[in-house]
Amino acid sequence: MGLLSFIKDVGEKLFGASEAQAATVDELKKELDKHGLNAEGLDIQVNGDKVTVSGEAASTEDAEKIALALGNTVGVAQVDNQLSAKQASPDAKMYTVQKGDNLWKIAEAQYGAGQGAKHTVIFEANKPMLSHPDKIYPGQVLRIPPLN
Template sequence: MSLFKFLRNAGEKLFGGKEAQAAPAAEAAPSGGGMSANAARSIAEYIRLQKLQVKDLQVSFDGPSGTVEVRGEVPDQATREKVVLSCGNIDGVELVRDELTVAQETATAPTEPPSRLYTVNAGDTLSKIAKQMYGDANAYMKIFEANKPMLKDPDKIYPGQVLRVPAA
């Protein structure tokens, strides 16, 4: 189990905001029992919309603490990280308790090392992050590709967003 911390008031607005894509506006903000259950369903649907493969996906959400717990089996480390980031980069989420398991690795599919996580600051661009992390601003596409499908455009990142930065 791992616990990841995120900025609570940064990210996708699934809980009734204009940008909501997985949840209708009628599903109110993440607080209270029924609303926490609705928020958990919205988060699970958001993960599915990202086309991330999670066998037996289970998501729970505690509104008052802003904590998501996610369980299931993923095919690889990269998918695990993307699921955690999908949960954490949602407005109203502060902590993600990762209870995911990675399917058995084989000789033909060796274990991928965990990526570094980077929290976007005001003024950051993927090129600036690539220069800082790899020493080459032109390596920004590596970061962009590592964060698909959550990122749709390399120019659309925001302060507080947490990104995967794969090993060089």
């Protein structure tokens, strides 16, 4: 899946994390559990501000969500997503939220003019990390799934 970049001073603050260092593997696994993402059988390694995750996820969507849940935490600048998926599907694009963005505006930019109503697709693709469509923040990385 590849290397994803994050802004390491934004995101969920986990115990033991700082802007210079990602949280421990145990804390990152707790973060995955909090979002209902299965960390069982995954190999997660932390090296400073880089997290590497490998193993097998149930689907491409789960693999992407796992990488985003790990990366959208304070102290993580990169996630090397080496996960494979039992059920493969087309990869989503990743988008870093900018100041002034909202999901409607992102949908218009990513899917084309007149497609703002597709913001619900982006919201659903980022659950459970997003709890409400209005709760996004600059620097957060979101999944933008392809439209069927």
